[in-house]
Amino acid sequence: MNHDTICALATANGIGAIGIIRISGDDAIPVSAKIFDGKNLEKAQSHTVHYGFIKDGDEVIDEVMISVFKAPKTFTAEDSVEISFHGSPHIAKKILEVLIKNGARMAKAGEFTMRAFMNGRIDLSQAESIADLIASENEASRKVALNQLKGGITNEISFLRTDLLNFVSLIELELDFAEEDVEFADRSALNQLLDKIEAKLNSLIESFQYGNAIKNGTAVAIIGKPNAGKSTLLNALLKEERAIVSNIAGTTRDTIEEILHIKGHAFRLIDTAGLRETADEIEAIGVKKAKEKVENANILVYLADAATENFSEDIEMIKSLQRDDLKLIICATKIDEVSPTQYELVENIFRKKIPQDFDFITISAVENQNMQDLKDELSSYVEQLKSEESNVVITNQRHFEALGKSLDAVNKVKEAITFQISTELLAYELRNALEHLGEISGEVTNDEVLGNIFSKFCIGK
Numbered sequence: 217m218n219h220d221t222i223c224a225l226a227t228a229n230g231i232g233a234i235g236i237i238r239i240s241g242d243d244a245i246p247v248s249a250k251i252f253d254g255k256n257l258e259k260a261q262s263h264t265v266h267y268g269f270i271k272d273g274d275e276v277i278d279e280v281m282i283s284v285f286k287a288p289k290t291f292t293a294e295d296s297v298e299i300s301f302h303g304s305p306h307i308a309k310k311i312l313e314v315l316i317k318n319g320a321r322m323a324k325a326g327e328f329t330m331r332a333f334m335n336g337r338i339d340l341s342q343a344e345s346i347a348d349l350i351a352s353e354n355e356a357s358r359k360v361a362l363n364q365l366k367g368g369i370t371n372e373i374s375f376l377r378t379d380l381l382n383f384v385s386l387i388e389l390e391l392d393f394a395e396e397d398v399e400f401a402d403r404s405a406l407n408q409l410l411d412k413i414e415a416k417l418n419s420l421i422e423s424f425q426y427g428n429a430i431k432n433g434t435a436v437a438i439i440g441k442p443n444a445g446k447s448t449l450l451n452a453l454l455k456e457e458r459a460i461v462s463n464i465a466g467t468t469r470d471t472i473e474e475i476l477h478i479k480g481h482a483f484r485l486i487d488t489a490g491l492r493e494t495a496d497e498i499e500a501i502g503v504k505k506a507k508e509k510v511e512n513a514n515i516l517v518y519l520a521d522a523a524t525e526n527f528s529e530d531i532e533m534i535k536s537l538q539r540d541d542l543k544l545i546i547c548a549t550k551i552d553e554v555s556p557t558q559y560e561l562v563e564n565i566f567r568k569k570i571p572q573d574f575d576f577i578t579i580s581a582v583e584n585q586n587m588q589d590l591k592d593e594l595s596s597y598v599e600q601l602k603s604e605e606s607n608v609v610i611t612n613q614r615h616f617e618a619l620g621k622s623l624d625a626v627n628k629v630k631e632a633i634t635f636q637i638s639t640e641l642l643a644y645e646l647r648n649a650l651e652h653l654g655e656i657s658g659e660v661t662n663d664e665v666l667g668n669i670f671s672k673f674c675i676g677k
């Protein structure tokens with residue numbers, strides 16, 4: 217394997233108290249030693265830190281601390297060095313230049329992690345989880361990525377794959393004794409194993425919906441007629457005056473997608489910008505606009521002003537937006553202005569006219585009444601996506617696709633057994649299933665897939 221020495225800035229590119237440059241490869245230590253004025257790094261013990269200066273010939277570039285890590289107990293499983301310097305982008309550039317002058321080369325995107333994978337220190341799903349961990353912005357995504365880094369998905373699958381591999385060996389043995397018509401592989405035991413694998417795959421595939429909610433947040437559309445209280449609710453939820461509230465319809469012109477965090481989960485409030493249209497627009501393109509907003513939403517929060525008399529337009533709007541996979545929450549707003557009898561009446565009207573199952577909540581954003589009910593309702597949506605059977609959650613599209621293909625392959629094997637097709641074909645289908653199962657951990661892979669995964673990493677990772 218190519219162990220040329222690579223270097224890159226590992227910290228964010230900008231000004232900071234400290235910046236770190238990482239070097240890895242066969243010559244990581246001698247190359248660093250050449251530019252370091254301090255202890256002889258080639259004689260340093262592994263996992264030690266040394267004070268000194270980085271020099272380009274006679275010119276001192278910076279005062280630094282250098283950490284030395286010797287293979288194999290390093291991130292890449294190669295000799296590695298980390299230089300902690302004063303965090304200026306200019307110094308970083310000069311140190312990288314002098315490293316390159318002395319025999320290192322700039323690392324490509326994700327190359328450190330790719331080496332960790334290539335050198336067998338981590339499997340592919342763990343490598344991917346490093347990218348997820350760095351990108352995590354909330355508790356739930358951090359926990360899921362960390363679990364995956366510890367080998368979560370691979371652990372769930374690898375022992376089933378090993379059992380399947382044993383069957384493949386037995387089936388292939390049968391092929392060697394084809395003349396004698398013997399069965400080494402117990403078909404009913406194989407079927408049982410396939411059922412087990414199928415159940416596991418199904419539960420992992422199902423967890424993707426939750427995984428998606430964790431990774432990308434849950435999309436929430438807030439819809440309602442002008443003056444229903446959308447901006448006020450939004451402000452109350454976000455507790456900051458981002459959207460401009462007024463009783464003149466059409467003042468909200470902010471185009472930011474707001475993120476709301478509830479119990480460690482992210483909710484993306486869709487297109488709060490277009491929250492308000494002018495009255496003309498509402499009549500002309502109201503439904504069309506609302507439909508666009510709801511298109512990619514998981515949850516529709518429909519606001520209806522409890523103080524109004526007629527809800528027929530609201531009902532029409534909700535009916536035209538209805539979709540099986542859209543959770544509907546109808547929210548009667550401004551309840552501080554009406555009596556409980558009135559909003560009970562409002563609920564009855566909606567219950568009578570809307571066939572779809574929905575949650576009904578009454579709120580006053582101005583007086584901060586029942587706001588928690590709405591938050592609980594949003595968070596219960598995410599909670600119910602959680603699988604009870606498995607702690608492992610799929611968040612990665614590639615894993616999701618590989619699991620789907622594995623499931624298809626497993627079903628083909630089952631069919632092959634049911635229809636008692638030839639042992640050759642059965643062996644072929646089994647190999648196919650094994651291959652797909654191996655794609656997740658990277659036991660089976662190709663350069664294109666690897667290139668695709670690691671190119672999405674940033675340089676220095």
Ligand code: GDP
Nearest residue numbers: 442443444445446447448462463550580581582
């Ligand atoms: P939007 O057009 O749906 O965004 O509605 P706004 O949030 O701008 O609210 C329209 C008007 O209703 C404003 O004057 C708000 O102060 C008022 N409003 C909104 N929510 C409440 C509420 O919970 N109680 C009361 N009393 N007034 C509210």
